[in-house]
Amino acid sequence: MLVTGGAGFVPSHIVDELLARGATVVAIDNFVTGSKENIAHLADHPAFILVEADLADGLPADPALEAPFDAIMHCASPASPTDFGLLPIEIMKVNGPATLHLLERATGDGARFLVTSTSEAYGDPEVHPQPETYWGNVNPIGIRSVYDESKRFAEAATMAYHRSRGTNVAIVRIFNTYGPRMRSDDGRAIPTFIRQALRGEPITVHGTGEQTRSICYVDDLVRGILALLDSGETGPINCGTEYEMTMRQLAETIVRLSGSSSEITYLPRTSDDPERRRPDLTRARTLLGYEPQVGPEEGLRTTIEYFSRRLAR
Ligand code: NAD
Numbered sequence: 001m002l003v004t005g006g007a008g009f010v011p012s013h014i015v016d017e018l019l020a021r022g023a024t025v026v027a028i029d030n031f032v033t034g035s036k037e038n039i040a041h042l043a044d045h046p047a048f049i050l051v052e053a054d055l056a057d058g059l060p061a062d063p064a065l066e067a068p069f070d071a072i073m074h075c076a077s078p079a080s081p082t083d084f085g086l087l088p089i090e091i092m093k094v095n096g097p098a099t100l101h102l103l104e105r106a107t108g109d110g111a112r113f114l115v116t117s118t119s120e121a122y123g124d125p126e127v128h129p130q131p132e133t134y135w136g137n138v139n140p141i142g143i144r145s146v147y148d149e150s151k152r153f154a155e156a157a158t159m160a161y162h163r164s165r166g167t168n169v170a171i172v173r174i175f176n177t178y179g180p181r182m183r184s185d186d187g188r189a190i191p192t193f194i195r196q197a198l199r200g201e202p203i204t205v206h207g208t209g210e211q212t213r214s215i216c217y218v219d220d221l222v223r224g225i226l227a228l229l230d231s232g233e234t235g236p237i238n239c240g241t242e243y244e245m246t247m248r249q250l251a252e253t254i255v256r257l258s259g260s261s262s263e264i265t266y267l268p269r270t271s272d273d274p275e276r277r278r279p280d281l282t283r284a285r286t287l288l289g290y291e292p293q294v295g296p297e298e299g300l301r302t303t304i305e306y307f308s309r310r311l312a313r
Contacts, residue, residue: 002069002111003027004055004102005076007034009181010116010174013222014073015039019047021226026064030054032090033078038181056093058101068109071229074102074154075116079147081270082187088146095150096157103161106168114170114229115158117236120148121173124274131280132173132236143270155236162234170228175240175279179218179299180306190215190300193251194307197260207269209248214278216240217299220292227288238279241292253296258304 001018005011006027012034018025024047027039031052042048053060055076077094078087099115106113122130123138138148161167178190185195196203216239224239245253251264284290 001025001071001073002065003073003075004098005029005034006050007031007036007039008075009038009179009183010177010218010221011073011075012038012181013179013218014075014225015042015048017222017226019045023047025049026051026069028053028055028059029076032087033080033083033183033186035181035183055098055101056090058098059105069106069111070109071112071114072102072106072109073114073116073229074099077116077147077151079118080183080186080188081144084144084147091146092150095154099154099157103157103167107161107165110168112168112170112229113158113161114172114225115154116225117151117155117171117173118147119173119175119238119240119277119279120144121152121155122274123148125276128276129242129278129280130238132238132283169234170231171235171237172225172228173236173238173279174221175216175238175277176213177216177218177221177240179303182303184307184311189213189247189250190254190303191307193254194258194304195311197254197258197262198304198308198311200260200262202265203251203255203262204265204267205247205251206267206273207247209251209264209266210246211273212244212246212276212278213250214241214244215250215296215299216243216292217294217302220294223293224284224288224290227290231288233287235283237283237287238281239284239290240279240281242278242281243292243296244276244278245296253300254304257297257301258308
């Protein structure tokens, strides 16, 4: 199997699970947002190969990439709001041309092609919770559009290959996921709040703190994605949880669980930041038998422990 972005937060957990299932895994990464530390434990794994390359221009010539793949999981893409400002062109290339190259390869190999799309495809939703049939409310020229629109392009390209070339495809729309191996400085709320809480610094909530997200522990997400890979479903299928919390509640929970004395402070809201986010999980439940198992307190506790070990180094 080929996993693009295999040294990233979510993809490195997918790689671990695929290897645990006995698969041979080739991961490609250019480490633009991923980390060698996330896959360091696999250095001597006999069924794991890392190819260090940028996917923007397609797959490089490499002996590890010669044999046909049975599945290609296209997970490479910077994904944090900080990246939207710092890596706009890189985001569009890896979700745009790279997706086309990988679809071409999957079609030639007869491989199943799975792409990790996002709840950002719904933009700032006018329908709540969001079912897959909702088309979204995206600002096409806003700061987040490099991500939202390029993921929507990746979905469109995936469906175009499916319809016109018969490619076996699957689209998962991932909602806010957290857990060990996130970057502490990637600008996403959970690692930011945890880092601030562990250092006793003020917790910086954007806006009033009343905007919501539904947070998913990474193990639950990986279970859902692999259930989709194993199914014959095309999707798109939402994957996440219904644990919807306001940013203020999230900040308070992290302060409490980390035993911190940090105060919560409020900064100006970032532009096009969605007001509410919660997946409608009906499709995931009925088509994949998906059910999240890790509640927010348990998942946040594990994540805080991970960051406290890392920040202590
Ligand atoms: P991440 O940044 O940790 O992982 C992405 C990986 O892709 C990194 O290792 C990065 O170095 C690699 N990469 C990026 N561009 C590349 C390129 N051109 N060539 C080779 N490698 C490249 O992000 P993540 O949060 O683990 O997200 C993984 C996937 O899941 C992404 O497609 C993202 O859009 C999607 N997703 C994640 C979330 C979430 O909450 N974490 C939510 C929705 C969607």
